[in-house]
Amino acid sequence: MLDNNTVAVPRLAATHLSKWYGHVGALREVSVEFWPGLTGIVGDNGAGKSTLLKIFSGFEVPDEGEVLLDGHPVAFHTARAARTVGIESLYQSLALVNTLSVADNVFLGRELYRRILGMRVVDRRAMRKDADDALKLLRISMPPSRVGVKQLSGGQRQAVALARAMYFGARVVLLDEPTASLGPRETAAFLRIIRDTADHGETVVVVGHNLPQMLELADHLLVMRAGRIVAAFSPKETSLRELTDFMVGSA
Amino acid sequence: MTRVSGEKEAAALAQPTGQEADSPAAAEAELQQISGDSRALSLLRDASLLPVLVALIVFGALISPYFLQGDNFWGIGQYASSIALITAGEALVLMIGSMDLSLGGTYGFAPMLATWLVAPASAFGVGLNLNPYAGLIVLLLAGAAVGFVNGLLIVKAHLSAFIVTLGMLIGLAGVQDGLVDGQTISALPTCFSYIGGNFWGPVPVSLVATAVVFVVVGLFLRYRRAGRAIYAVGGSAEAARAAGINVDRVKIGVYMAAGVLAAMGGFVEMGRDGAITASQGYSEGVIFIAFASAVIGGVSLLGGKGNMVGVAVGVLVLAVVQNILDLKNVNVFWENAVYGLVILIALVIARVIGDRETQT
Ligand SMILES: Nc1ncnc2c1ncn2[C@@H]1O[C@H](COP(=O)(O)OP(=O)(O)OP(=O)(O)O)[C@@H](O)[C@H]1O
Ligand SMILES: [Mg+2]
Numbered sequence: 001m002l003d004n005n006t007v008a009v010p011r012l013a014a015t016h017l018s019k020w021y022g023h024v025g026a027l028r029e030v031s032v033e034f035w036p037g038l039t040g041i042v043g044d045n046g047a048g049k050s051t052l053l054k055i056f057s058g059f060e061v062p063d064e065g066e067v068l069l070d071g072h073p074v075a076f077h078t079a080r081a082a083r084t085v086g087i088e089s090l091y092q093s094l095a096l097v098n099t100l101s102v103a104d105n106v107f108l109g110r111e112l113y114r115r116i117l118g119m120r121v122v123d124r125r126a127m128r129k130d131a132d133d134a135l136k137l138l139r140i141s142m143p144p145s146r147v148g149v150k151q152l153s154g155g156q157r158q159a160v161a162l163a164r165a166m167y168f169g170a171r172v173v174l175l176d177e178p179t180a181s182l183g184p185r186e187t188a189a190f191l192r193i194i195r196d197t198a199d200h201g202e203t204v205v206v207v208g209h210n211l212p213q214m215l216e217l218a219d220h221l222l223v224m225r226a227g228r229i230v231a232a233f234s235p236k237e238t239s240l241r242e243l244t245d246f247m248v249g250s251a
Numbered sequence: 252m253t254r255v256s257g258e259k260e261a262a263a264l265a266q267p268t269g270q271e272a273d274s275p276a277a278a279e280a281e282l283q284q285i286s287g288d289s290r291a292l293s294l295l296r297d298a299s300l301l302p303v304l305v306a307l308i309v310f311g312a313l314i315s316p317y318f319l320q321g322d323n324f325w326g327i328g329q330y331a332s333s334i335a336l337i338t339a340g341e342a343l344v345l346m347i348g349s350m351d352l353s354l355g356g357t358y359g360f361a362p363m364l365a366t367w368l369v370a371p372a373s374a375f376g377v378g379l380n381l382n383p384y385a386g387l388i389v390l391l392l393a394g395a396a397v398g399f400v401n402g403l404l405i406v407k408a409h410l411s412a413f414i415v416t417l418g419m420l421i422g423l424a425g426v427q428d429g430l431v432d433g434q435t436i437s438a439l440p441t442c443f444s445y446i447g448g449n450f451w452g453p454v455p456v457s458l459v460a461t462a463v464v465f466v467v468v469g470l471f472l473r474y475r476r477a478g479r480a481i482y483a484v485g486g487s488a489e490a491a492r493a494a495g496i497n498v499d500r501v502k503i504g505v506y507m508a509a510g511v512l513a514a515m516g517g518f519v520e521m522g523r524d525g526a527i528t529a530s531q532g533y534s535e536g537v538i539f540i541a542f543a544s545a546v547i548g549g550v551s552l553l554g555g556k557g558n559m560v561g562v563a564v565g566v567l568v569l570a571v572v573q574n575i576l577d578l579k580n581v582n583v584f585w586e587n588a589v590y591g592l593v594i595l596i597a598l599v600i601a602r603v604i605g606d607r608e609t610q611t
Contacts, residue, residue, distance in 0.1 A: 080495030099486035099555030109494035
């Protein structure tokens with residue numbers, strides 16, 4: 001994905017990130033770069049993968065280190081702030097309100113307006129239409145966006161969250177084990193969507209435990225262990241065996 | 252595998268009903284068809300208990316010739332107005348996934364405080380003889396202040412909503428009692444009894460005022476960002492927070508709005524009575540009627556669901572039942588038993604209908 005890329009700086013990067021939970025060093029001096037395309041992050045339980053994504057998405061604040069977007073330092077303390085600069089994260093249960101419609105969820109906190117008698121009112125029809133359009137771009141089968149989110153399957157819910165990210169022009173999409181709760185068919189479909197998204201020029205970061213899947217999906221693979229990034233590969237030049245060795249620390 | 256793109260995976264994401272259309276064109280056609288009749292449907296859905304209300308009205312007309320007569324019929328509207336206002340407040344709090352028992356206290360305390368400040372000492376007032384319009388402002392501020400304190404204790408101090416508002420309910424009732432030593436103030440200034448007690452032709456002013464409030468609250472919930480935020484906070488506070496909604500502020504705002512609505516309800520009830528008694532609110536158990544009306548009207552105790560059309564119908568259903576019981580002179584000792592049974596039946600019906608619903 002990098003061959004036709006003229007950008008000289010990584011879209012998202014971090015230098016010397018450290019995060020401590022009491023005595024646990026969840027992240028230790030992590031420096032990393034994310035370019036357009038799909039970067040996979042693998043690692044054993046507790047390696048610090050989720051912590052890294054949480055810092056990029058504003059859910060956690062690092063104890064040390066800096067986050068750079070397009071080469072410029074950024075600091076945010078809320079998910080809202082991260083979203084404002086175009087960093088979207090998808091957490092399966094966290095992101096959607098079950099009792100609201102698909103359209104309401106896509107536009108949650110960023111509603112579209114029209115004016116009636118000079119007063120700004122939420123434009124429900126425009127939101128439904130735009131939500132339907134955004135979901136159509138993902139080429140998945142969805143009920144109309146006025147339907148409640150609780151009627152959706154796990155994969156469709158993920159798609160809604162992704163459509164939301166794309167609609168608002170996300171520059172970076174962060175996914176933490178996005179297919180963990182999906183069945184095989186839904187997993188395949190959702191992976192196709194995020195692969196499309198990456199091919200479209202977005203910067204997509206996926207944390208996953210399924211190594212063969214990650215090898216097939218990603219343009220770049222990072223291996224984390226004990227709060228550090230211990231290896232970086234192109235999937236073509238590595239193997240399951242090598243990945244596993246780095247994950248458990250026997251390499 | 253991941254490079255393969257096409258309808259096969261797309262179909263995999265379809266709902267497991269198996270009814271999903273196969274080709275995109277067919278899916279789209281179906282989509283159009285579903286959304287075509289949605290507007291008419293959504294209005295009906297809001298009032299899913301409307302058939303029950305109609306049935307009750309027919310029933311009432313059949314068993315009592317007096318039921319449909321003007322003064323009885325509009326009287327139901329007048330009686331229902333004050334209940335509707337406090338129920339609207341409770342509904343908002345339920346929508347954010349909480350509860351507020353203290354609205355029953357505010358319903359008596361706020362009008363008592365205002366009247367006590369306004370009424371002359373000879374009529375159990377404090378003797379300040381406050382301007383009645385200033386008294387009105389005190390009334391609304393009292394409702395907001397109680398809600399604000401509730402909100403702070405529940406949201407910021409993380410205390411249980413049940414315990415906080417229970418304590419507040421009892422405390423407010425005590426102050427209401429204490430201000431007038433358990434007496435009744437019946438020397439109301441005209442502007443205190445106008446809305447609750449007067450009629451425009453056959454139509455009670457209170458009913459018109461309440462309808463206006465319901466329309467405003469309903470439009471607010473549906474068309475303002477803060478209104479949408481109430482549903483989001485009640486549906487999932489975590490997701491709302493992730494979407495950048497200031498959850499604490501929404502919650503505290505709702506407790507305050509609910510307090511104001513309860514104060515308004517108490518104000519209307521005072522006007523209907525032509526007096527404010529020490530027992531209005533807490534002692535007459537109005538909060539239970541408000542809870543029942545809200546839930547019958549389709550507001551979920553779990554939060555995130557409900558609307559003002561449903562709440563209005565819920566209030567009217569119980570008000571009509573109450574009226575029928577009164578008209579039939581059901582033995583007063585047994586009246587509550589019948590009333591309770593009706594509430595349970597209405598809840599079951601509301602649940603059965605509500606389970607088919609999909610939207611807020
Ligand atoms: N909120 C927290 N409080 C205390 N410790 C935490 C917290 N979050 C993470 N940790 C610790 O930080 C370390 C890294 O956790 P993290 O969730 O980033 O791991 P992970 O790589 O995502 O693991 P998994 O694959 O199991 O999801 C772990 O030791 C974990 O116990
Ligand atoms: Mg994790």
